[in-house]
Amino acid sequence: MNCKNCNxxxxSKFCPDCGQPVSLKRINGHYIVHEIEHVLHFERGILYTVKELVTNPGENIQKYLSENRSRLVKPIIFIIITSLIYSISISFFHIEDQYVKFEGEEVRSTTPVKIFKWIQEHYxxxxxxxxxxxxxxxxxxxxxxxxxxxxxxxxxCFIMGIGxxxxxxxSLLQGLTKMNLMNIGGLAGITYCSWAIGQFFGKDRIINYLKAFLAYILGMATxxxxxISLGIVIDFAMKH
Structure with missing residues (x-):
């Protein structure tokens, strides 16, 4: 018999070259439950990744880059999952981000505002x-x-995923208490990201935390x- 993946x-039951099983199990309820358990498993799963990134982000990310890439969830998957959790939470509680506010029908119709509206809805x-x-x-x-x-x-990807x-x-607290807490959440998120980035580049130097904070703010500003510039250019092109 030849492997259906690499030929x-x-x-035996598994391909000696690529590890593909000879016979795949049928997808059923048990398979779905097993896959969910695998993702959420506390050891080398998303919960384990969250714990490690909350308690000691710098060292764990360094180990992921240079030593062991099987302990943590893959970074792209991690930030996609956490962003999805965020999007679901604000949608469930009908929370609109208030990072930018605009008044007036004429202002709301401009392309820059439409771009920021998209950012608010898909933060x-x-x-x-x-x-x-x-x-x-x-x-x-x-x-x-x-x-x-x-x-x-x-x-x-790891750090902003925790953010x-x-x-x-x-957003969960705001939805349950009806108190405006998203500004506090934004401050807490930026504080964590600055702290985690500073740890990654060397937790013993205070200057690293200041540079991390500045880089984060400048990145947001850029x-x-x-x-805004893209919106202005689009508006200008449409008018001319």
């Missing part, structure tokens, strides 16, 4: 894009370190500036 000859996904700009500033501020752009971006969970927690 290598197979004489989890916009946060991923924002991470690219934060990565640029981090690379500039910490250029003496050996980490490349992609390694810094991976670290941000999404912090926002989700405060993202906002380019979003």
């Amino acid at each position: 290598a000859e197979v004489n 989890g996904y916009a946060n991923i894009i924002m991470g690219i700009f934060i990565t640029f500033w981090l690379k500039l501020f910490f250029r003496k370190f050996r980490y490349n752009i992609f390694e810094i971006l991976v670290s941000l 999404m969970l912090i926002f989700s927690f405060f 993202f906002a500036f380019l979003a």
Whole structure:
């Protein structure tokens, strides 16, 4: 028998080359439950990843990059899951982010405002894009370190994923208490991200935390500036 995945000859239950099982189990209720348990498993699952990133983010991310990549959930999957949790939480409680407010029908009809409206409604996904700009500033501020752009971006996927969970927690509290807590949640999220980034680049130096905070703020500002600029250019092109 040949492997259906790599076509290598197979004489056991698994392919000796790629590890593909000879016979796949049928997808049923038990299979779905097992997959969910695998994702949520406290050891090498999302709960374990959250615990490690909350208690000691810098060291755990460094180990992921250079030593062991099986202990934590994959970074892209992690930030997608946490962003999805955030989007579900604000949608369930009908919470509208109030990072930007605009008044007047004429103002609300402009393209820059429409772009910010999309950001407000899809903040989890916009946060991923924002991470690219934060990565640029981090690379500039910490250029003496050996980490490349992609390694810094991976670290941000972990860190900003926890930020999404912090926002989700405060949106849950706001939905249950009817108190306006999202501003506090935003402050808590930025504080965690600055602390975690500072730990990643060296937790013994206070300057690293200040540079991390500045890079985070500048990344957000750059993202906002380019979003506004894109809207203005689109408006100008449509009028001319």
